[in-house]
Amino acid sequence: MDDLIKRRDATQATLDAVKGKPFRLGRNDCARIAASHLRRMGHQVRLPAAGSYASVRGAMKALAARGYADLLTAMDGMGFERVAPAAAHVGDIIALPTESPLGCLTVALTNGRALGFVDDVAEASVLQPVEYAAAWRVPFAR
Numbered sequence: 001m002d003d004l005i006k007r008r009d010a011t012q013a014t015l016d017a018v019k020g021k022p023f024r025l026g027r028n029d030c031a032r033i034a035a036s037h038l039r040r041m042g043h044q045v046r047l048p049a050a051g052s053y054a055s056v057r058g059a060m061k062a063l064a065a066r067g068y069a070d071l072l073t074a075m076d077g078m079g080f081e082r083v084a085p086a087a088a089h090v091g092d093i094i095a096l097p098t099e100s101p102l103g104c105l106t107v108a109l110t111n112g113r114a115l116g117f118v119d120d121v122a123e124a125s126v127l128q129p130v131e132y133a134a135a136w137r138v139p140f141a142r
Contacts, residue, residue: 006140007091010040014107015115018124023117026053030116034093034105042141059102071103075136085132095133
């Protein structure tokens with residue numbers, strides 16, 4: 001099957017699984033959305049168990065225990081290539097600016113949209129970002 005079709009299908013499955021779910025740190029958050037999507041793309045992701053953190057402080061501690069300062073450095077640590085956000089393909093990961101020290105990861109959709117949570121959205125939504133912090137190319141793991 002063509003990689004673009006597989007990317008589309010994995011991204012649609014991620015969208016179907018999380019859209020409309022309420023934000024709940026440690027259970028439904030941007031790290032969990034990104035991780036579930038990366039798994040659909042065939043990558044192994046090590047996250048603390050669901051519910052093992054419920055605050056920003058707890059999430060920061062969990063990241064630090066894995067050697068990362070925030071979610072952006074965790075993405076870099078996974079070895080994904082950074083790309084210009086405008087060049088992101090469906091299924092890539094895009095970081096958005098946020099007030100949170102954790103960072104904000106979203107899944108790239110079509111037409112410049114992304115799936116995720118941002119500071120003022122209470123549930124996983126399709127977003128139209130106007131600013132970006134970073135982006136990573138996520139190939140299918142072979």
